[in-house]
Amino acid sequence: xTRREIIKLCGVSGLAxxxxxxxxxxxxxxxxxxxxxxxxxxxxxxxxxxxxxMALGRSxxxxxxxxxxxxxxxxxxxxxxxxxxxxxxxxEISEIGKNQxxxxxxxxxxxxxxxxxxxxxxxxxxxxxxxxIFTASKLIIATGIKDLMPEINGFSECWGxxxxxxxxxHGYEIQNKKTAVIANGEKAIxxxxxxxxxxxxxxxxxxxxxxxxxxxxxxxxxxxxxxIDxEISEIExxxxxxxKIIFKDGSIEDFECAYAPIPFEQNSxxxxxxxxxxxxxxxxKVNFMQKTTQEGxxxxxxxxxxxxxxxxxxxxxxxxxxVINSELTEENF
Ligand SMILES: Cc1cc2nc3c(=O)[nH]c(=O)nc-3n(C[C@H](O)[C@H](O)[C@H](O)COP(=O)(O)OP(=O)(O)OC[C@H]3O[C@@H](n4cnc5c(N)ncnc54)[C@H](O)[C@@H]3O)c2cc1C
Numbered sequence: 001x002t003r004r005e006i007i008k009l010c011g012v013s014g015l016a017x018x019x020x021x022x023x024x025x026x027x028x029x030x031x032x033x034x035x036x037x038x039x040x041x042x043x044x045x046x047x048x049x050x051x052x053x054m055a056l057g058r059s060x061x062x063x064x065x066x067x068x069x070x071x072x073x074x075x076x077x078x079x080x081x082x083x084x085x086x087x088x089x090x091x092e093i094s095e096i097g098k099n100q101x102x103x104x105x106x107x108x109x110x111x112x113x114x115x116x117x118x119x120x121x122x123x124x125x126x127x128x129x130x131x132x133i134f135t136a137s138k139l140i141i142a143t144g145i146k147d148l149m150p151e152i153n154g155f156s157e158c159w160g161x162x163x164x165x166x167x168x169x170h171g172y173e174i175q176n177k178k179t180a181v182i183a184n185g186e187k188a189i190x191x192x193x194x195x196x197x198x199x200x201x202x203x204x205x206x207x208x209x210x211x212x213x214x215x216x217x218x219x220x221x222x223x224x225x226x227x228i229d230x231e232i233s234e235i236e237x238x239x240x241x242x243x244k245i246i247f248k249d250g251s252i253e254d255f256e257c258a259y260a261p262i263p264f265e266q267n268s269x270x271x272x273x274x275x276x277x278x279x280x281x282x283x284x285k286v287n288f289m290q291k292t293t294q295e296g297x298x299x300x301x302x303x304x305x306x307x308x309x310x311x312x313x314x315x316x317x318x319x320x321x322x323v324i325n326s327e328l329t330e331e332n333f
Pocket of ligand 1: 045073076078161170300
């Protein structure tokens with residue numbers, strides 16, 4: 001395989017990796033693969049998947065990472081709250097991870113989308129969009145989640161830049177700004193109480209369906225939280241930097257930033273296809289060892305926790321890699 005072919009196979013996100021790593025890592029990798037056997041397949045090669053791969057690579061496990069290269073935080077300019085990497089771009093962090101994992105030559109990378117999975121004689125068979133088929137005895141689902149943007153003009157352009165989901169990730173950077181919290185009910189109370197420690201200028205936007213009892217309303221009032229119970233029609237912004245919120249009744253308010261806990265869905269249908277159970281919130285059910293309800297299938301990162309951060313994705317990925325290695329060791333010893 002020529003260098004050009006390898007770069008084509010690995011796509012844009014694989015480019016840096018290809019250039020920085022010895023070609024031998026990829027040279028064994030044939031794009032026209034039919035069935036290829038691994039001990040572990042990891043679907044999703046962002047923070048959680050890479051962390052699993054590191055534990056497995058260091059244990060000499062024949063591991064394949066299938067990654068479509070679309071992490072949820074790609075639009076955020078800088079990532080925070082991950083020790084040793086605070087303030088780096090999301091891409092810098094994952095590229096450091098990829099380069100470190102690529103040093104372990106039992107780990108292979110495949111850039112593409114896994115589209116279906118089924119149980120096979122000795123484990124699992126995963127098919128990609130290009131029609132490649134891979135098998136392994138264990139499976140790690142590290143596919144993350146997809147944030148579902150509300151139908152508000154300008155919202156998705158501001159997402160991760162000035163409209164954020166998490167005070168731990170971005171609150172410090174937007175402290176003391178004129179802040180909107182777009183939420184309602186219990187979620188709103190929880191978020192507002194956290195944000196209240198970072199700025200004293202908070203307006204809660206409840207979108208025409210205010211849902212608080214008298215005690216909660218009193219609490220909000222005592223903390224000087226303003227409430228606007230109107231639906232938003234548009235967010236006016238400059239390059240993702242929120243400037244104004246325009247309401248459906250035509251009124252306009254100036255803001256500098258907003259918090260918005262928005263709904264999500266799983267990125268991949270494969271865990272469902274394979275019979276994994278889900279929590280009420282839509283996360284893949286796992287135990288403290290990241291095992292799903294299906295034997296041989298593990299899940300880690302955002303797809304299986306409400307606590308959404310790179311640190312926790314890396315942590316749960318590391319656990320799933322170590323537990324799988326331990327299971328394989330016991331099975332083969
Ligand atoms: C806007 C925003 C800003 C954030 N900022 C911060 C921050 O500052 N600090 C922080 O700690 N956390 C932050 N987070 C949270 C953090 O990004 C996530 O917790 C973390 O990315 C989760 O890692 P993950 O590996 O589980 O999923 P992701 O990083 O989302 O990656 C999932 C990967 O799986 C791939 N994939 C999915 N399905 C398939 C498939 N079928 N086949 C192949 N590949 C597939 C995707 O393409 C992607 O590469 C932020 C999140 C968002 C949305």
